[in-house]
Amino acid sequence: QVDGDRLWQSLMEMAKIGATEKGGVCRLALTDLDKAGRDLFVSWCKEAGCSVSVDKMGNIFARRPGRNEDMPPVMTGSHLDTQPTGGKFDGVYGVLAGLEVIRSLNDHRIETEAPVEVAVWTNEEGSRFAPAMVASGVFAGAFDLEYGLSRADLDGKTMGEELARIGYAGDREVGGRPIKAFFEAHIEQGPILEAEEKTIGVVTGAQGQRWYEITLTGQEAHAGPTPMKVRKDALVGAARIVGEVNRIGLAHQPYACATVGLMQVSPNSRNTIPGKVFFAVDFRHPDADTLAQMDSELRAFCDKVTAEIGVEMAFEQIWYSPPVAFDPDCVNAVRKGAKLAGFGHMDIVSGAGHDACYINRVAPTGMIFVPCENGISHNEVENATSADIAAGCNVLLHAVLERANA
Amino acid sequence: QVDGDRLWQSLMEMAKIGATEKGGVCRLALTDLDKAGRDLFVSWCKEAGCSVSVDKMGNIFARRPGRNEDMPPVMTGSHLDTQPTGGKFDGVYGVLAGLEVIRSLNDHRIETEAPVEVAVWTNEEGSRFAPAMVASGVFAGAFDLEYGLSRADLDGKTMGEELARIGYAGDREVGGRPIKAFFEAHIEQGPILEAEEKTIGVVTGAQGQRWYEITLTGQEAHAGPTPMKVRKDALVGAARIVGEVNRIGLAHQPYACATVGLMQVSPNSRNTIPGKVFFAVDFRHPDADTLAQMDSELRAFCDKVTAEIGVEMAFEQIWYSPPVAFDPDCVNAVRKGAKLAGFGHMDIVSGAGHDACYINRVAPTGMIFVPCENGISHNEVENATSADIAAGCNVLLHAVLERANA
Ligand SMILES: NC(=O)NCCC(=O)O
Ligand SMILES: NC(=O)NCCC(=O)O
Numbered sequence: 006q007v008d009g010d011r012l013w014q015s016l017m018e019m020a021k022i023g024a025t026e027k028g029g030v031c032r033l034a035l036t037d038l039d040k041a042g043r044d045l046f047v048s049w050c051k052e053a054g055c056s057v058s059v060d061k062m063g064n065i066f067a068r069r070p071g072r073n074e075d076m077p078p079v080m081t082g083s084h085l086d087t088q089p090t091g092g093k094f095d096g097v098y099g100v101l102a103g104l105e106v107i108r109s110l111n112d113h114r115i116e117t118e119a120p121v122e123v124a125v126w127t128n129e130e131g132s133r134f135a136p137a138m139v140a141s142g143v144f145a146g147a148f149d150l151e152y153g154l155s156r157a158d159l160d161g162k163t164m165g166e167e168l169a170r171i172g173y174a175g176d177r178e179v180g181g182r183p184i185k186a187f188f189e190a191h192i193e194q195g196p197i198l199e200a201e202e203k204t205i206g207v208v209t210g211a212q213g214q215r216w217y218e219i220t221l222t223g224q225e226a227h228a229g230p231t232p233m234k235v236r237k238d239a240l241v242g243a244a245r246i247v248g249e250v251n252r253i254g255l256a257h258q259p260y261a262c263a264t265v266g267l268m269q270v271s272p273n274s275r276n277t278i279p280g281k282v283f284f285a286v287d288f289r290h291p292d293a294d295t296l297a298q299m300d301s302e303l304r305a306f307c308d309k310v311t312a313e314i315g316v317e318m319a320f321e322q323i324w325y326s327p328p329v330a331f332d333p334d335c336v337n338a339v340r341k342g343a344k345l346a347g348f349g350h351m352d353i354v355s356g357a358g359h360d361a362c363y364i365n366r367v368a369p370t371g372m373i374f375v376p377c378e379n380g381i382s383h384n385e386v387e388n389a390t391s392a393d394i395a396a397g398c399n400v401l402l403h404a405v406l407e408r409a410n411a
Numbered sequence: 412q413v414d415g416d417r418l419w420q421s422l423m424e425m426a427k428i429g430a431t432e433k434g435g436v437c438r439l440a441l442t443d444l445d446k447a448g449r450d451l452f453v454s455w456c457k458e459a460g461c462s463v464s465v466d467k468m469g470n471i472f473a474r475r476p477g478r479n480e481d482m483p484p485v486m487t488g489s490h491l492d493t494q495p496t497g498g499k500f501d502g503v504y505g506v507l508a509g510l511e512v513i514r515s516l517n518d519h520r521i522e523t524e525a526p527v528e529v530a531v532w533t534n535e536e537g538s539r540f541a542p543a544m545v546a547s548g549v550f551a552g553a554f555d556l557e558y559g560l561s562r563a564d565l566d567g568k569t570m571g572e573e574l575a576r577i578g579y580a581g582d583r584e585v586g587g588r589p590i591k592a593f594f595e596a597h598i599e600q601g602p603i604l605e606a607e608e609k610t611i612g613v614v615t616g617a618q619g620q621r622w623y624e625i626t627l628t629g630q631e632a633h634a635g636p637t638p639m640k641v642r643k644d645a646l647v648g649a650a651r652i653v654g655e656v657n658r659i660g661l662a663h664q665p666y667a668c669a670t671v672g673l674m675q676v677s678p679n680s681r682n683t684i685p686g687k688v689f690f691a692v693d694f695r696h697p698d699a700d701t702l703a704q705m706d707s708e709l710r711a712f713c714d715k716v717t718a719e720i721g722v723e724m725a726f727e728q729i730w731y732s733p734p735v736a737f738d739p740d741c742v743n744a745v746r747k748g749a750k751l752a753g754f755g756h757m758d759i760v761s762g763a764g765h766d767a768c769y770i771n772r773v774a775p776t777g778m779i780f781v782p783c784e785n786g787i788s789h790n791e792v793e794n795a796t797s798a799d800i801a802a803g804c805n806v807l808l809h810a811v812l813e814r815a816n817a
Contacts, residue, residue, distance in 0.1 A: 089678035090631045090686065132680040195636025212635070216681065225496045225790040228670035228693045229618070230601030230762025233660045235786075240671055244653035251647045254639045264634035265646055266681045268674065272495035274538040275622065275672045275691040277789040280496065285681040287634045356636025380641075383683040384631040 007402055008112070009395025012105040016394070019045060019085075019101065020093040029385025030093055034086035034128035035063070035167035042085045043173060046100060046125060053107050055123070059175025062140040062153050063127040063168045066177075069107050071120035071409065077183035079117070079409040080368070081106065081401060082124030083191060083360060088132050092387020094192045094377065094394075100125055102190040102398040106405055117409035119185050126360040127168070133158050135285070136216055136324035141360035144180035145367045153179075159269070184368035186335055186408035189361040190401045191372060192389050196380025197353060204396045205343040206353035206374030210331055211362050212260070212291040215300055216324035218283070219246065219307065223316040225272060225280035240270055240279040242314045249306045250286055253299050261299060262289040262356065291328050291354055329362045335371030335404070342373075342403030348396050357382075369408075373400050413808055414518070415801025418511040422800070425451060425491075425507065426499040435791025436499055440492035440534035441469070441573035448491045449579060452506060452531060459513050461529070465581025468546035468559050469533040469574045472583075475513050477526035477815065483589035485523070485815040486774070487512065487807060488530030489597060489766060494538050498793020500598045500783065500800075506531055508596040508804040512811055523815035525591050532766040533574070539564045541691070542622055542730035547766035550586035551773045559585075565675070590774035592741055592814035595767040596807045597778060598795050602786025603759055610802045611749040612759035612780030616737055617768050618666070618697040621706055622730035624689070625652065625713065629722040631678060631686035646676055646685040648720045655712040656692055659705050667705060668695040668762065697734050697760055735768045741777030741810070748779075748809030754802050763788075777810065779803050 022042045023032030032038040043065060047057050050067035057067050068078065083099025103123035110117065126144070131137025134156040143153040154165030168174040193199075198206050223237030247265045254263030268284040286303065290296040304320070311318040343350035353374055355362075361372045375397035378388035428448045429438030438444040449471060453463050456473035463473050474484065489505025509529035516523065532550070537543025540562040549559040560571030574580040599605075604612050629643030653671045660669030674690040692709065696702040710726070717724040749756035759780055761768075767778045781803035784794035 088680050088683050090680075090683060130680075131682060135681060137682065193636065194633045196638070196641070214635070224787070225494075226787055227600045227763055227789040228672055229620070229668060229695050229764065230599065230788070231668065231786065232602070233657075233664065233668060235602065238657070238670070240653055240674065241657045244650040244657075244671075247646055247650035248654065251639075251644070251650075258639065262635060262637065262639060264644070264682070264684055265650075266634055266676075266683050266685060267679050268646065268676045269679075270672075270674045273673050273675075274495050274536075274789070275541060276537060276543065276670070276693050277494050277496060277672050278670055279672060280790070287682050289635050357633055358635065380637065381630075381632055382636070383633040383680070384686070 007105050007109045007395060007398045009391060011108065012101060012398055013391045013394060015101045016093060016097060019097050023087065025385050027385040029387065030087050030091045031089050032087045033089065033133040034130060035164060035171055039086055040171035043125065046085065049104055053104065053111060055107065058177050059173055060177035060179045061150060061175060062143050062179045063173040063175065064140050064144060065125040067123045069110065069121045071117045073118050074120060076119040077185045078120040078122040079185045079405050080122045080124055081188045081405055083189050084126045084129030086128055086130050088130055088383045090383060090385050092382060092385060094387055094389050095194065095382050096129055098192055098394065099190045102401050105398050106402045109402060119409040121405060121409055128164060129360055134164050137358050138360050138363055141363040145363040146180060147363050147366065150179055180367065187361060187364040187368045187370040188335065188401055188404050189359055189372045190397045191359060191374060192377040192382060193374040194377060194382035195356045198374060198376035199380060201351055202349065203351045204348040204393055205350035205400055207336060207340045207343060207350055208331060208355050208372035208374055209336055209352050211329040211355035211358060212289050213293050213296045213328040214326040214358055215288040215296055215322055217286040218321050218323050219286065220281065220283045220319040221311065221316045222281050226278045228276040228278055231278060236278055237315045238278050239282040239316050242310055242316045243268065243282040243284055245310045246307055253302050257290060257295055257299060260291050289356065293328055326358055326362060329365055331365055331371050332369035335369050338404040338407045339371045339373050339400060342400040345403060346399050371404065373397050413511050413515045413801060413804045415797060417514065418507060418804055419797045419800060421507045422499060422503060425503050429493065431791050433791040435793065436493050436497045437495050438493045439495065439539040440536060441570060441577055445492055446577035449531065452491065455510055459510065459517060461513065464583050465579055466583040466585045467556060467581060468549050468585045469579040469581065470546050470550060471531040473529045475516065475527045477523045479524050480526060482525040483591045484526040484528040485591045485811050486528045486530055487594045487811055489595050490532045490535030492534055492536050494536055494789045496789060496791050498788060498791060500793055500795050501600065501788050502535055504598055504800065505596045508807050511804050512808050515808060525815040527811060527815055534570060535766055540570050543764050544766050544769055547769040551769040552586060553769050553772065556585055586773065593767060593770040593774045593776040594741065594807055594810050595765055595778045596803045597765060597780060598783040598788060599780040600783060600788035601762045604780060604782035605786060607757055608755065609757045610754040610799055611756035611806055613742060613746045613749060613756055614737060614761050614778035614780055615742055615758050617735040617761035617764060618695050619699050619702045619734040620732040620764055621694040621702055621728055623692040624727050624729050625692065626687065626689045626725040627717065627722045628687050632684045634682040634684055637684060642684055643721045644684050645688040645722050648716055648722045649674065649688040649690055651716045652713055659708050663696060663701055663705060666697050695762065699734055732764055732768060735771055737771055737777050738775035741775050744810040744813045745777045745779050745806060748806035751809060752805055779806050
């Protein structure tokens with residue numbers, strides 16, 4: 006049994022770092038606030054007797070030794086970075102649940118066969134630096150190190166520069182070592198567990214994602230004396246594509262999601278026809294073929310509309326994260342943990358991407374979901390109950406123990 | 412006859428202040444660059460023997476005495492601020508053409524009955540601070556001083572603060588004094604003169620404008636696990652309104668213009684459904700009734716789409732500038748000047764707003780247009796020929812002399 010109160014208190018303590026007026030958290034990857042959150046986590050891990058190492062992508066590993074130090078570790082963890090309108094639980098829950106597992110093992114003086122590690126993965130959100138899960142991706146060999154370090158934010162600052170600036174450019178090689186199993190606890194970020202009144206989501210996999218960057222270039226001109234017919238209005242083109250993205254999402258129900266979350270208009274002046282619009286598209290579907298169909302529809306529409314409006318287009322799919330199926334043994338360990346503790350549970354497919362999706366490529370992996378209020382995440386009102394938070398952590402403890410002693 | 416080379420050289424000298432890589436000028440209202448432009452203009456006016464005063468809206472008046480100092484002045488001028496993607500001519504041409512008139516009068520030792528003043532109106536563009544022509548509007552009594560000084564940019568800085576900061580918060584009262592006549596020379600900023608192969612546009616009036624600010628508030632949520640059907644995506648709503656604005660413009664051809672130039676998406680993160688979008692609409696038409704009809708169509712559509720999508724809307728018309736007819740005597744003075752000099756000319760209605768539109772409320776007013784390349788303005792490639800630039804200034808000289816000696 007973990008100490009649910011202690012876990013909750015640690016979550017609330019961490020939520021002060023980057024706390025927003027509306028009760029959320031804004032702690033963007035590799036900002037000073039991210040550094041403060043990392044420092045706090047590291048200090049807690051050291052208090053819990055862990056040794057701490059940092060790799061070249063800034064991933065942090067806190068290690069509790071096992072009886073058999075030659076065994077690969079059982080690893081758990083998630084991320085400390087948030088969205089601009091982030092909440093108190095997305096990511097940080099999985100990190101502090103891992104810490105609570107270690108604290109509980111200490112309390113009960115339980116030795117494990119394999120070492121146990123808690124990981125903090127850098128820039129999971131993909132908000133400041135695209136794509137998401139980039140550092141767990143490097144760890145798992147999905148990206149090379151150079152790619153990871155060169156990801157830049159909208160101001161042109163790279164992850165490499167910012168890691169060095171905040172003192173988290175570690176010297177450990179990224180990945181390339183065996184892991185016995187990886188578990189990630191996370192809030193669901195969707196409405197299903199709440200609707201089905203289940204405490205635990207036994208995550209069997211995650212849907213696929215495609216991310217795009219599109220730049221339309223038309224011609225700046227005066228909004229007053231420039232006749233409608235000679236205009237090359239990049240925003241008129243972008244608006245039509247936003248509408249099409251939404252149509253594609255609706256056309257592939259029940260599972261598809263399709264979103265334009267980011268848009269920058271230039272020169273962004275009320276009485277100048279927009280000469281340039283940069284925006285990003287996020288497509289999701291659990292089935293790779295449907296996701297490919299959504300891709301074709303988007304490309305066809307963009308070609309058509311840009312020709313009609315007479316604007317130039319730069320179109321790039323910047324990220325593809327294929328649908329993921331987690332390891333059956335790890336999934337079973339989660340299901341067994343939920344059963345043993347008597348928690349209502351159900352199998353579920355993750356709508357969000359998670360570091361676990363990449364780690365699954367190099368280690369047997371499973372995930373544990375707990376409900377969040379009204380299914381809302383990436384929003385400052387994101388919320389979860391302390392009972393559910395503790396329940397997920399108890400299931401994590403069970404799964405970690407089972408794999409560490411197997 | 413004015414000195415066309417000197418005028419061109421002064422234009423090129425001023426264009427260095429805020430020069431952009433693409434050959435344009437970015438000299439936003441009340442920035443340090445605007446101050447540098449003002450300082451240069453003031454120094455040139457003093458060299459030309461003018462006395463210079465500044466009013467509480469930062470409008471600058473350079474005065475060349477008349478034989479009869481009790482007579483109200485004949486005034487000419489325009490603005491020194493530019494769009495973010497501005498050119499070398501929009502506004503500054505009218506200011507430096509005024510200065511060239513004074514320099515030419517000096518060269519030829521011509522005394523005028525009435526004094527001649529060159530005015531620089533603050534923040535004509537309406538790009539950094541909305542609405543446009545706000546300081547000539549205060550001068551003409553269209554806005555009160557408090558309104559003018561409290562206009563804020565997107566960072567919340569007010570015109571009053573920024574005037575004080577750059578040292579152009581003058582102590583002279585704004586307006587309230589008689590003006591014998593006002594003339595403004597300007598590039599056309601549209602394609603008509605070039606298409607008709609005319610050197611001079613005799614501006615008979617200007618079309619009306621309505622500017623709006625619209626904020627849609629939906630709900631931030633995760634782009635992955637949030638089903639399409641429960642979303643309140645503010646950008647999907649805004650995109651539909653951008654499409655409708657464009658449709659309204661096309662539906663009221665041949666004259667209507669309709670533009671969304673400014674849009675800000677929050678939180679502007681690729682994988683968060685936009686919770687808030689702020690954008691501005693610019694409607695134009697020479698006929699007030701048609702403009703009112705465009706207004707009704709926009710309101711009806713916005714009500715419908717926000718109800719459909721389930722987002723909240725704050726909708727405000729922030730500016731109405733009614734269609735303007737200039738003073739027949741001033742228009743005639745311009746036409747006569749063009750005729751006497753033998754320039755091809757035609758009557759034209761301005762598609763853009765100009766300080767002259769407000770000054771027309773308190774003084775007999777006329778405007779002179781010269782062609783610009785491909786009709787392009789509010790774009791760094793904005794261009795005009797030195798021959799046309801000199802021609803417009805010669806017509807201005809004629810019109811000023813006629814009214815100053817009448
Ligand atoms: N869990 C989470 O919010 N991940 C961010 C990456 C994504 O958008 O799926
Ligand atoms: N001349 C000019 O560009 N004025 C700006 C105000 C407007 O948009 O009409």
